[in-house]
Amino acid sequence: MARLRAPTGGEGSPAGPAAGRGLLAGARPRRRGRPGAATARPAPIGPGNDLGYNRSVKLGRLQLVNFRNFRRLDLAFGPGAHLLVGDNAQGKTNLLEALYLLSTLRAFRAESDVQLVHRDAPVEGLPFARVAADVVTAGGPLRLEAVVTLREGPSGLLASKAVRVNGLPRRLHEAVGLFLAVLFTVQDLELLEGPPLLRRRYLDTLLGQIDREYLLARQRLEKVLLHRNHLLRRIREGAARRDELDFWDEMLAQDAATVVWERARAVSDLAELAAAAHEALAGGDSLGFLYRPRLGAEAAAALGDSPAALAAAFLTDLKRHLAQDIAAGATTIGPHRDDLEFHLGGLPAAGYASRAQQRTIALALRLAEAALLRARRGEAPVLLLDDVLSEMDAGRRRRVLSAIADYEQVLVTSADLEPFPAGFLARAHLYLVAGGEVTPALDAATTRTGDS
Template sequence: MYLKTLHLKHFRNYGDQRIEFCAPKTILVGDNAQGKSNLLEAVELLATLKSHRTSRDRDLIQDGNAFGQISATLERELGLAEMALILRSGSRRTAMLNGEKLRRQMDFLGHLNAVQFSSLDLDLVRSGPGERRIWIDTLLMQLEPIYAYILQQYTTVLKQRNALLRQWGEKDNSSAAVDATQLAIWDAQLATLGSRVIRRRSRVLKRLTPLAQSWHTAISGSTEDLQIRYAPSVPLTEGEPAAVQQAFLDKIQQRAIAEQHQHTTLVGPHRDDIEFTINHTPARQYGSQGQQRTLVLSLKLAELKLIESVVGEPPLLLLDDVLAELDLNRQNQLLEAIQDRFQTLITTTHLGSFDAQWLNSSQILQVQAGTLINP
């Protein structure tokens, strides 16, 4: 797939900016706080409907405006696709595909695939489980757009169940039987939807792990062994989906008293984690900065390969200010892996990290106060 054009209107610090991409690699160069990351964020929204920087649409809209818009022309093997997102500060956004308004925003997913790698991703190993859940869920939404709907359903049921647990704590014991019946209904829905989330996370990690291990071996010079383990809060039994659901329900029963005391759901994929070990040592607590950066770089390169193998076309690669965070060896590994295989948008404050061959084959755009200039 190839992003041909991008048009930003009242998005972040861009008033009205249209970009035509004319090379496999586009380098956005400029000082900090000029809008380089904003441009990559716009592409990320088209791919995932999410921004890793904010969850509020009003933060994405240029100050003083009621709406913002991201439009793009995407070339895929099946033909051209026109994509647009209209963001509103006080109401629901609109997603449009080939000029038609989509009834469900989730139908927008899967048309543009992209892997985002920013300096913030280097905290993926060091941060808490929530960041790793967001990472794997974002990948799954691109590989299986239906997953976004499943996760949304699970989140809705989880909120309802938590509300009931809080109400239970506020009532006297005379209503306990009624509450227990209601809770059993939510338990069944939570187990059904939660087991779907768990099985999909487990499945994608099984496919991603050998790819990441291969990259990690190459980058570390075969000196390090990477292991990735999915750690669900529910035992992941082999066999039919019904077996996972039953394990889910059994675990809920085991934690019932604790949930009644804490008034919140303690079992389910919202409690899962993903564990990384390097040479049998937990990377989060004991990995050096260099090891952690190699790990994250390996994960991102593995994402590229996995999406390409599943979708059948190479995704876009969005590199947001990461070269400065990587040493020369890791920079070379990353740039060598990209070549012209993936359309790449990369931000930097200077061009010193790129050799002449890279610069000659790249489109270079200067970013200055929300305006793109050909240097």
């Protein structure tokens, strides 16, 4: 690792795939004309593309208290690339996680929010973690603050989360997507070979930043499914009547239609964007993208019509699958069972793609996500790239750095400087991360030679 010198004196049975440019059976849902929803098609990814606007979300300052291994942090950021360098387990990924928490209000790798609080904080009588940032968006400057507070529960610590925007308390869903960020980590490789839940979460997290209606529908869907499944089991046991499902079926049909419709629309756009991003990053074999909604025959046929038609058709399918649902004690069709498939050169990426190819596909998906946010929201997100150049050859590394050059603000982590050409290092803001502390670094670029 090149040496960094700190400055002195400073601080089940799907109804068929919805694929690529088409959707179910080649149909594409018509755009809904909701206020605030952009209707323009996303532009291709990469430097030199005129997207019709130059607005970008800008991170100005990040402050942490008792977050993961950070006891205290107050760090200013400017435009451009920011390179965070340090050994493993020093806090690089934690810093990116803190920023992503402000964007999505979800911890991307914690089993529980309890894990976000520094392990010594409860012992010291300070059982909380605080993440705050000053950001500038198209709507103006914002002060965002998320606090995770711990309390004793019957079987251990429990966590609650609160958020403030410009000093005022807000509900969590009201703050999602105010600060736009896209995060790549090595865990993204599990999108290809991991369980369907991860792929649904990928779509949900993206769409939650774009569309508050989708976010609320997705949250309601989870609650409705819990009630419906509980009632199905009671019916199976003879403790409830079938007509008691009518209320929950109506609610489920409406929210399921919203979720499936927006997922299908997003996958149609993402397929094109991801294919373009993959071509820019790797060339060669083309990347394909399939959406597999778990629908009955009526809803599958209605997916190309309208959200209202889809909801009515889904309700019909629920009635037809009722005997099966009662036997299973669970709802067997719906967006909670959707999946995505990825193909490379016509073959399933899971099981065929090499480790480097999987990493490239995962990064292409994140760049497609960033491009879709840019197109739908009208401003570019901050890119958060964790160890993005690892396991890549020199050619792919150059293409990755070229692909992210169009974004106004990028944070990249690495264990060393070797993967980065001298030209990139000369332009980047460099930081040394060690033991939960971040120190601006000087003269890193002068320790390297090479092509820019």
